Amino acid sequence: xxxxxxxxxxxxxxxxxxxxxxxxxxxxxVSAIGGLTTAVVISDTTVAELYxxxxxxxxxxxDVAASLIAFEAGEANKTLQTVGVVFDRLFAIEPAIDRSxxxxxxxxxxxxxLGGFVAATALRGLRFFQCPTTLLADVxxxxxxxxxxxxxxxxxxxxxxxxxxxxxxxxxxLGTLPRRELVSGLAECxxxxxxxxAGLLEFLEDNTAGILACEPDVMAELIARNVAIxxxxxxxxxxxxxxRAHLNFGHTVGHAVEAFVGYGEISHGExxxxxxxAACRIAVTRGLIEQEATDRVxxxxxxxxxxxxxxxxxxxxxxxxxxxxxxxxxxxxxxxLPVMLGSAALFDDITPRAVQEAVEYLAx
Amino acid sequence: xxxxxxxxxxxxxxxxxxxxxxxxxxxxxVSAIGGLTTAVVISDTTVAELYxxxxxxxxxxxDVAASLIAFEAGEANKTLQTVGVVFDRLFAIEPAIDRSxxxxxxxxxxxxxLGGFVAATALRGLRFFQCPTTLLADVxxxxxxxxxxxxxxxxxxxxxxxxxxxxxxxxxxLGTLPRRELVSGLAECxxxxxxxxAGLLEFLEDNTAGILACEPDVMAELIARNVAIxxxxxxxxxxxxxxRAHLNFGHTVGHAVEAFVGYGEISHGExxxxxxxAACRIAVTRGLIEQEATDRVxxxxxxxxxxxxxxxxxxxxxxxxxxxxxxxxxxxxxxxLPVMLGSAALFDDITPRAVQEAVEYLAx
Numbered sequence: 160x161x162x163x164x165x166x167x168x169x170x171x172x173x174x175x176x177x178x179x180x181x182x183x184x185x186x187x188x189v190s191a192i193g194g195l196t197t198a199v200v201i202s203d204t205t206v207a208e209l210y211x212x213x214x215x216x217x218x219x220x221x222d223v224a225a226s227l228i229a230f231e232a233g234e235a236n237k238t239l240q241t242v243g244v245v246f247d248r249l250f251a252i253e254p255a256i257d258r259s260x261x262x263x264x265x266x267x268x269x270x271x272x273l274g275g276f277v278a279a280t281a282l283r284g285l286r287f288f289q290c291p292t293t294l295l296a297d298v299x300x301x302x303x304x305x306x307x308x309x310x311x312x313x314x315x316x317x318x319x320x321x322x323x324x325x326x327x328x329x330x331x332x333l334g335t336l337p338r339r340e341l342v343s344g345l346a347e348c349x350x351x352x353x354x355x356x357a358g359l360l361e362f363l364e365d366n367t368a369g370i371l372a373c374e375p376d377v378m379a380e381l382i383a384r385n386v387a388i389x390x391x392x393x394x395x396x397x398x399x400x401x402x403r404a405h406l407n408f409g410h411t412v413g414h415a416v417e418a419f420v421g422y423g424e425i426s427h428g429e430x431x432x433x434x435x436x437a438a439c440r441i442a443v444t445r446g447l448i449e450q451e452a453t454d455r456v457x458x459x460x461x462x463x464x465x466x467x468x469x470x471x472x473x474x475x476x477x478x479x480x481x482x483x484x485x486x487x488x489x490x491x492x493x494x495x496l497p498v499m500l501g502s503a504a505l506f507d508d509i510t511p512r513a514v515q516e517a518v519e520y521l522a523x
Numbered sequence: 524x525x526x527x528x529x530x531x532x533x534x535x536x537x538x539x540x541x542x543x544x545x546x547x548x549x550x551x552x553v554s555a556i557g558g559l560t561t562a563v564v565i566s567d568t569t570v571a572e573l574y575x576x577x578x579x580x581x582x583x584x585x586d587v588a589a590s591l592i593a594f595e596a597g598e599a600n601k602t603l604q605t606v607g608v609v610f611d612r613l614f615a616i617e618p619a620i621d622r623s624x625x626x627x628x629x630x631x632x633x634x635x636x637l638g639g640f641v642a643a644t645a646l647r648g649l650r651f652f653q654c655p656t657t658l659l660a661d662v663x664x665x666x667x668x669x670x671x672x673x674x675x676x677x678x679x680x681x682x683x684x685x686x687x688x689x690x691x692x693x694x695x696x697l698g699t700l701p702r703r704e705l706v707s708g709l710a711e712c713x714x715x716x717x718x719x720x721a722g723l724l725e726f727l728e729d730n731t732a733g734i735l736a737c738e739p740d741v742m743a744e745l746i747a748r749n750v751a752i753x754x755x756x757x758x759x760x761x762x763x764x765x766x767r768a769h770l771n772f773g774h775t776v777g778h779a780v781e782a783f784v785g786y787g788e789i790s791h792g793e794x795x796x797x798x799x800x801a802a803c804r805i806a807v808t809r810g811l812i813e814q815e816a817t818d819r820v821x822x823x824x825x826x827x828x829x830x831x832x833x834x835x836x837x838x839x840x841x842x843x844x845x846x847x848x849x850x851x852x853x854x855x856x857x858x859x860l861p862v863m864l865g866s867a868a869l870f871d872d873i874t875p876r877a878v879q880e881a882v883e884y885l886a887x
Contacts, residue, residue, distance in 0.1 A: 239610065243603050250676035255847075280644070283671060283682040307647060312614035318647040319683060483619075 160376065162383040166302055166390045171322040175301055175390075177382045179375040181329035182213050182290070186221025188327055189261065189288060196259040198225040198288075199249060201274035203232035206266035206292055209335055214265055214290070225263075226252050230273070234422065237269045237309045239317055245277050261286050261324075267293035267340075268300050272318070275306030279321035289323040292332040294344025294378075295428065298351070298385035301326040303393050326386075330378040342464040343428025345370065346409070348381060349460055350435060351388040354405045357501035359384055360459060367462050405503050408495040409435035412517065415480035416472060432465035437517040441509065442496040444516060452500050470522040474515045481514065524740065526747040530666060530754045535686040539665055539754075541746045543739040545693035546577050546654070550585025552691055553625065553652060560623040562589040562652075563613060565638030567596035570630035570656055573699055578629055578654070589627075590616050594637070598786065601633045601672045603681055609641050625650050625688075631657035631704075632664050636682070639670030643685035653687040656696040658708025658742075659792065662715070662749035665690040667757050690750075694742040706828040707792025709734065710773070712745060713824055714799060715752040718769045721865035723748055724823060731826045769867050772859040773799035776881070779844035780836060796829035801881040805873065806860040808880060816864050834886040838879045845878065 161178030176188070189198055200214055207229035218225040228248045230241050249256060262285050264274030271291055278287035291297045307318015333341060345363075352359035362384065363370070369377035395402050413434025417425055439453035457467045481492050492514070493507040525542030540552070553562055564578050571593035582589040592612045594605050613620060626649050628638030635655055642651035655661045671682015697705060709727075716723035726748065727734070733741035759766050777798025781789055803817035821831045845856050856878070857871040 239603070239607050243607075246603065246674060246681060250674055250680060255676075276644075280640075280671075280681050280683055282680060283669065283684055305647065307644075310610055310614055312619075316614060316646060317610060317644050319644055320647055 160379065162379050164383055164386045164390060166322075167394050168304075168322060171304075173323055173325050175326040175328065175383075175386045177297075177328040177330060177379045177386070179329065179331050179379065181327050182210060182332065183217050185214050185263070185290065185327060186217040186219065186223055188325065189218060189223050189263065190221040192261060192286070192288070192324060194259050195223065195261055196257060197252075197254070198223050198261045198263050199252065199256065200225060200227045200263045200265050201245060201270060201277060202227065202229045202265040203236075203267075203270050204229050205232040206270060210265060210292065210332060214263070218263075230270075232269070234269060234309075237273055239308055239310070241273060242277060242280075242308055245273070246281070249277065249281060256281070256285070258282055258285065261288055263288045263290060264323075265290045265292065267291065267296045271296050271300045272306055272315070273308055275321055275323070276308060276318055279306050279319040284321065286324045287321070289326045291326065291328055293336055294333060294341050294382070295347060296344075297328050297333075297382045298344060298389065299347050301328065302386055302389040328382060330373070330375050330382065333373045333378055336373075338464075339426055341371075341373065343426040345463045346428030346431040346435070346460070346465055348385050349456065349463070349465075350406070350408050350431065351385050352459075353435065353439075353456055353497050353500065354408050354495070354503040355388045355392070355501055356384070357499075359388070360455065360500060363459050363463065364455075367459075371464070404493075404505050405495050408497070408503055409438055411481055411492070411494045412437040412477065412514070415477045416469070418480050419472065419476055429466050432460050432467060433469055433521055435460065436467040437514075437521055438494055438496055440517045440520045441494065441513050442498070444513065445496070447496055447498050448500075453497070455500070456497075468521055468523045472518050472521060474511075474518045477518055478511050478514050524743065526743050528747055528750045528754060530686075531758050532668075532686060535668075537687055537689050539690040539692065539747075539750045541661075541692040541694065541743045541750070543693065543695050543743065545691055546574060546696065547581050549578050549627070549654065549691060550581040550583065550587055552689065553582060553587050553627065554585040556625060556650070556652070556688060558623050559587065559625055560621060561616075561618070562587050562625045562627050563616065563620065564589060564591045564627045564629050565609060565634060565641060566591065566593045566629040567600075567631075567634050568593050569596040570634060574629060574656065574696060578627070582627075594634075596633070598633055598673075601637055603672055603674070605637060606641060606672055609637070610645070613641065613645060620645070620649070622646055622649065625652055627652045627654060628687075629654045629656065631655065631660045635660050635664045636670055636679070637672055639685055639687070640672060640682055643670050643683040648685065650688045651685070653690045655690065655692055657700055658697060658705050658746070659711060660708075661692050661697075661746045662708060662753065663711050665692065666750055666753040692746060694737070694739050694746065697737045697742055700737075702828075703790055705735075705737070707790040709827045710792030710795040710799070710824070710829055712749050713820065713827070713829070714770070714772050714795065715749050716823075717799065717803075717820055717861050717864060718772050718859065718867040719752045719756070719865060720748070721863075723752070724819065724864060727823050727827065728819075731823075735828070768857075768869050769859050772861070772867055773802055775845055775856070775858045775873075776801040776841065776878070779841045780833070782844050783836065783840055793830050796824050796831060797833055797885055799824070800831040801878075801885055802858055802860055804881040804884045805858065805877050806862070808877065809860070811860055811862050812864075817861070819864070820861075832885055832887045836882050836885060838875075838882045841882055842875050842878050
């Protein structure tokens, strides 16, 4: 069973397909794209080792001439230098790529973001087809058109908005995902539930075991629902001015926690989970939402293996990082807070006192 | 007297202003752009030495906080490596740039293309304001939104379409332009005349002396007319599918000549001038246009200091390079030929024999 979610972006609309065993049907999907000459798969060494051969075989069976470029795996390699290395290999392919060539990104956030950026900037823009292989990439990076790389001064500072022509999610690839990365992706699912869809929270509560066991049908349903939520937010607000800010729920404190603890020391999802717990606490203290509702959110996070308490976070440092986040405007601190389960709003008057109280709450 | 040409691109429309002394009014122009925090001027060392101080002073007088980043001048530095160097300096600016910051490009094609690409990809896209200082950049790069850098495998292989929010052309900067670069830009003016505006050819014939002396009013008129022509072509065809191909008049053989002789050994304009002479010859031979008309074109090119004859070009090599040009489709050779003065068409059936005859004609 394959589920399809339509991403409505006018002339840049595309479909996200989710199902089991899709990787072996990649060639079929790619050859359905019109006016294609060659395809170039961009992946990292880890994912290429696991799935590169299958992707190339499927393309080859569908008579699509394809090459594979795999760069060294790891978030630390999501840099402009790696982009340069990929370009060197891309422009060395014979026969040379042209404007009808297709980039296929295969992997998690790093191959998707970096490969998408290569697609955005090779010959001033090639079409690209995205095959995410991690839950976080499935539910987050597959919608929104954000591509790019990190710079020592900050994450994702270099990039472009570039929409894929299609997204192809094989839920079976989640089977090789380390547990911690799976759980990290679940934090974004809880986020979507809290800001837009109380029914999804119920689905998460009812299917915890199936999710943690990566049952294909459960995962396909979970991913399709999350993609649809993100798509509805992004379609309403493609350039990230208003509604899209709601996707930052849990990310304001979360980013600060991630930066303080250290990237790699804590997963993005773990940091966002703590950030959601903190934002929920601020919302309860302000009287925006009942504590029973946020208790349900905390319970769901816990049962999915995500942290909602952490001692030793220094309030002053967390506040300082929050103020320097690129999403802050002129020193004010903005946060997205839940106003009921399935609904959130942006508040730009968050005080150091409120953050202090929430961080102390996280310490338990 | 300032002339303004409106570039109509829907929500990405902008104005090109042309006049004498505009550089000292840069701050005024920039501060009129709404929602601005800081401005960063990107230039090369040569242009920064000549005009960087004046640009910064003008911005400062208008209370716009501005910094200057000047990279090493030269076409050889139009690379992804230089982009990396510029990013390092851009992200080191204090206070940090944000999405409301403006990039101001100051200089010829290299600072414009490279700085525009930095603007296209910093924080996934910043607004940029273009101050071209060479005739070629004035009449060519100021319209079309093409930004990017070269790769060892070819020119402009890495880039993005990114429209400026405004273009600000101070014709006085042409006074410091080496004669050969001025003349190189004139080749594009003749090109515009031949493909779209016979009246412009007359203007070039009537004002040769004033143009070569860089008289401000003559140059302002010349530039504004050329910008308007390029804008009309680009507005009709923003993504370079149909009409925009006409701008390749003179460039098919021209690029091949430039590649064969060697970049730097022959200027782009000189190569395009030879390419136009060759294309005119093919058009005459095919009976598309009268020889009297193409004689006028050749005379205009000569009087402006551009070559229309060159011995020693090997036909086989020129043909080979033409076939590998990224604008060729599947080995066919396409060329734009004049069908009367002020009108051109794209032909995709150019034979090696026709090119041979034209290259032999160039040898005189």
